[in-house]
Amino acid sequence: MKPDMKTNLAVLILVCGASAGPTASFAGDAAAGAAAWTKEYPQTDGSPARSCVTCHGRDLTKPGQHAVTNKVIEPLAPSVNPQRLTDQAKVEKWLLRNCRWTLGRECTPVEKADFISYIQTR
Structure with a gap:
């Protein structure tokens, strides 16, 4: 696994509330995302x-x-913007703000994991 993918996985685990213990198994569904x-x-x-x-x-x-x-939003794809999904506080802040604005509510932990998994594939 590339170092940036390890960081992204750690952020995914922390943001989505999964246990970070050695037996933790928490992955989002990129297709659902x-x-x-x-x-x-x-x-x-x-x-x-x-x-x-x-x-x-x-x-x-x-x-x-x-x-x-009309503000420009930098690319979300970690493949072209390696800083994406590396800061837990930023990921949580933007998921909260964007889910409320788009969905009209907060995202569930599963939805967050799915979105992050999808973004990681880009």
């Missing part, structure tokens, strides 16, 4: 449905753009 990434979530305020693609795009190796502020 991909499906959730493109799923459109209806908004209660009448605005258009949102998905992760709305701001981050389908190609995570390319920059995204925030739908409201």
Whole structure:
């Protein structure tokens, strides 16, 4: 396993609340993460449905753009942006913020693991 993948796995375990003990077995489902990434979530305020693609795009190796502020979002793919998924506090902060904005609620630990697993494959 590459060193950056070890760091990413450690962040995944910490963010998703899994035990980091030697027998811990907690992995997200990248296919489920991909499906959730493109799923459109209806908004209660009448605005258009949102998905992760709305701001981050389908190609995570390319920059995204925030739908409201137009701010550029650096690529999420660790393959082109090695700093992604290496800071537990940042991962937790952005999952909380983005799940609330897109899904209208916090993500479950399983959803978090699935999203992180998907992002790691890019």
